[in-house]
Amino acid sequence: MSGFSRRRVLQSLAISGALCPICTALIGSPALAQSAGAHAGPHWTYEGEGGPDQWGELSPEFKVCSLGFEQTPIDIQGAIRAQLSGVSPMFQPLPLKILHNGHTIQVNCAPGSVTYIDGQRFDLLQFHFHHPSEHLLSGQSFDLEVHFVHKSSAGQLAVLGVFFKSGAENPGLAPIWAAMPQEETPETDTGVTISPADLLPVERGFFRYQGSLTTPPCSEGVLWTVFKQPIEASPGQIEQFAKLFPTNARPVQGMNRRFLLESI
Incomplete structure (x- = not known):
């Protein structure tokens, strides 16, 4: 393949409008909530009975968890460096509406926060956390990972992923952690205002690939952006989440000849 042709292929893959039709079907369906691990359908877990290796057998609707070829998370390595037009999160302060859904801590977002990916607008719906990180970076796991889910x-x-490593206390996490429910609860409006932008890295280099939801039904056609630079959380903050969720990370999945792009 010539350099010119290869570049055209990479540009078209950067944000292919041909995301699978499942994405459109997700509007208004339980599958969108499932991106944060909400309850729907058969009981599933992260370990033991009903764990990730069994998800595809729990329900016909979950078959893609075991049969899909574009599953998330992945081990990020061997990326192709490409000239990508970038990712522009424009997050606004918003009321802290928090829930414990049995699988993670989730913050539901009021309208107004958006991310532009190659000029296309995606509205922020919610964000949630995983311990340890679901993605690996060249085989390395991080202490936490936050996923910003957009439509x-x-x-x-489209989902933005940010890694956390152990270090200084994170002021952006502080109000969320202070309100963190200790058991499964519906959404609670805490009356507190937070700034999701505080959970984004300063440097905005990123990786991009086509993937899936990381919980059942594991629907594919999700545009993933994972930032290269981790942010910090204190050992105490990491431990606080880990006590509630010792493991809520799906194991990495095969790349299966997908393109993994890295911003230059």
Whole structure:
């Protein structure tokens, strides 16, 4: 393949509008909530009975968890460096509406926060956390990972992933952790205002690939952006989440000849 042709292929893959039709079907369906691990369908877990190796057998609706070829998370390595037009989160302060859904801590977001990916607008719906990180970076796991789940007006899903490493206390996490429910609860409006932008890295280099939801039904056609630079959380903050969720991370999945792009 010539350099010019290869570049055209990479550009078209950067944000292919041909995300699978599942994305459109996700609008208004339980599958979108499932991106944060909400309850729907058969009981599933992260370990033991009903664990990730059994998800595809728990329900016909979960079959893609075991049969899909574009599953998330992945071990991020061997990326192709490409000239990508970038990712522009524009997050606004918002009321802290928090829930413990049995699988993670989730913050539901009021309208107004968006991310532009190659010029396409995606509205921020919610964000949630995993311990340890679901993605690996060249085989390395991080202490936490936050996923910002977005949807476009056309129904495409896009998720931004940010790693946490042990270090200084994170002020952006402080109000969320202070309100963190200790057991499964519905959404609670805490009356506190938070700034999701505080949970983004300063440097905005990233990796991009086509993947899936990381919980059942594992629907594919999700545009993933994972930032290279981790942010910090204190050992105490990491331990606080880990006590509630010792493991809520799906094991890495095969790349299966997908393109993994890295911003230059």
